[in-house]
Amino acid sequence: MTFGVSGISFAGVTKAYAGRNVVDSVSFDCPRGSITGFLGPNGAGKSTTLRVAAGLTRADAGEVLFDGRRREDLESPGRTIGFVLDPTALHPGRSLQETLKLNAMLLGAPRSAVQNALSVAGLESVRRKRVGSLSLGMRQRLVLGMALLAGPQFLVMDEPTNGLDADGALWVRNFLKHFSAQGGTVLLSSHLLRDMQAVADHIVMIDRGRIVASGTAAEFSVSSRTKATAVEPERLTEVCRRSGWGFDLSGREFLVDATPEDIGRACLEHGVVLTHLSNITESALEEKFLALTSGEFSSRNNNLEQIR
Ligand SMILES: Nc1ncnc2c1ncn2[C@@H]1O[C@H](COP(=O)(O)OP(=O)(O)OP(=O)(O)O)[C@@H](O)[C@H]1O
Structure with a gap:
């Protein structure tokens, strides 16, 4: 059976x-x-x-x-x-x-x-x-x-x-x-x-x-944005605009609505030198993981709502 x-x-x-x-x-x-x-x-x-x-x-x-x-x-x-x-x-x-x-x-x-x-x-x-x-x-x-x-x-x-x-x-x-x-x-x-x-x-x-x-x-994943910094920020701005990606800029740090892989490829194609590229969804998951495993959540329920 x-x-x-x-x-x-x-x-x-x-x-x-x-x-x-x-x-x-x-x-x-x-x-x-x-x-x-x-x-x-x-x-x-x-x-x-x-x-x-x-x-x-x-x-x-x-x-x-x-x-x-x-x-x-x-x-x-x-x-x-x-x-x-x-x-x-x-x-x-x-x-x-x-x-x-x-x-x-x-x-x-x-x-x-x-x-x-x-x-x-x-x-x-x-x-x-x-x-x-x-x-x-x-x-x-x-x-x-x-x-x-x-x-x-x-x-x-x-x-x-x-x-x-x-x-x-x-x-x-x-x-x-x-x-x-x-x-x-x-x-x-x-x-x-x-x-x-x-x-x-x-x-x-x-x-x-x-x-x-x-x-x-x-x-x-709370968010699927990517953190990026470039030697020449204005050129990264140009890549984001051409690719149609939304982004926020804080100082020299970009938060881009695209995956690190897509950003890396586009920057390679346009000769833009990046100094940092990381997926910020990882830290969102990490926070949950650390909270769960540090005993902060005493509930033993497998409902995802418990950890939101
Ligand atoms: N044969 C065994 N005899 C006694 N205790 C065991 C035995 N195998 C595993 N354990 C215990 O069971 C618990 C779970 O171990 P397990 O290896 O399944 O964990 P794990 O999540 O795979 O950890 P790790 O990432 O370190 O491999 C641990 O406390 C371990 O010491």
Whole structure:
């Protein structure tokens, strides 16, 4: 029998260690074809929740459904769901290529899947290196490559950009956007607001084992303006006018109704040198996040209104 939404559904997942609920009645949906960000401070219960989804940790109560079915009821769970969990849990003596080959064999994936994973994860040049000699960032790429071997429909990822440099993190984000645009379902955790804001369609916040807020990324954004300063402000003014963007100017600081990416591109095109560019929605989300996690909000309700 199948029920629930398309995508991944957590229903009342609870897990206790030493008599303490580290995950407490956690329920939320990750709709198909979108990216759900699971945000919370260290120790909030993110990894435990994802480990329950992966079947690595047995929940005391509740269940996780993939397109309405339990993982163990799927015909081929290993091929349907890609998990990116602990990049340190790899055999250090094997090469990257061997690691991927072994996993491909276990999953029944074709030989071409190894080459494809190496290429997608940007690991071709280091394919013969031993896993033990890799940086954390390279290991992150490897576990992502492993998760993709059998062409999954779901990706569940615990802090996938941890250890990656800016280029690597951008690559992961772009990859996930492409994956979800093609109908894939993504759940990724992070304790970094920046990670979530840059990629997630929906955000679910967890604190001390409980969901404390959830909503679309847009619902978390108070404003979508961008702060910018330029060496020659009058030239940035010109770019904003030509692009049809509204803006306010305070001293040398612009607040522009456009994304940092659009502003950066337009300035590059017109040879305008910027000295600062930042999305002020991040700080709006950060304020909420800090307020939630500092215990200011004692309510344990997942209604977004609680934090407005
Ligand atoms: N196997 C375990 N035995 C006992 N306690 C555990 C175990 N695994 C996790 N915990 C505890 O459960 C709580 C939640 O841990 P979890 O790793 O799920 O949090 P997290 O949100 O993923 O944190 P981080 O961002 O630091 O990885 C923590 O207090 C942790 O110490």
